[in-house]
Amino acid sequence: MNRQTPLTLNVNGATHRVAAAADTPLLYLLRNDLALNGPKFGCGLGECGACTVLLDGVPTRACVTTAKVALGREITTLEGLGTRTALHPVQQAFIEEQAAQCGYCLNGMIMTAKALLDRDPHPSVDTICRELSRNLCRCGTHVEIVRAVQRAAELLAAQATTQSAVHEGGRA
Ligand code: FES
Ligand code: FES
DSSP states (O other): OOOOEEEEEEETTEEEEEEEOTTSBHHHIIIIISOOOSSOOSSSSSSSOTTEEEETTEEEEGGGSBHHHHTTSEEEOGGGTOOSSSOOHHHHHHHHTTOOSSOTTHHHHHHHHHHHHHHOSSOOHHHHHHHTTTSOOTTOOHHHHHHHHHHHHHHHHHHHHHHHHHHHHHHO
16 A cells, blocks of 8 residues: 655755655655756666765665665755855866766766765776766767766865865864
């Protein structure tokens, strides 16, 4: 039975309460109830990666993840990375490298790249390709996407250097 129950979701650092059946796909709740439209509906089968969000930092296909699985975990969507005026370095890099044509795959590419760079700040091209191999891009911007992830690694390294200099300056 698909009985609606109150569910509490932790999304992008905020607590949200929704009424839904516990087996509702997380993607539906994010898009329809919370108006978080960064994650896209592509295949709905866990195959394309357009719906990717981070669950406790791990890239997860929200179309085949039930609300029940996400309870008590930190959900991060594209909206949780940066804003229009303060982009996350991964978002900035995708713009700089013009890694979009239609843009439909980019949510999944960016979220997967973010999780990779959190684990491995200097990934090789092989690692980037392997990590993104299950995210489909029908427009064929793969070369630009790989360059964007490399550029994001540079931006994150520069950001870390600046923050460390500011920290050291504050202690002097
Ligand atoms: S929409 Fe979720 S993997 Fe395609
Ligand atoms: S840019 Fe269109 S699907 Fe990737």
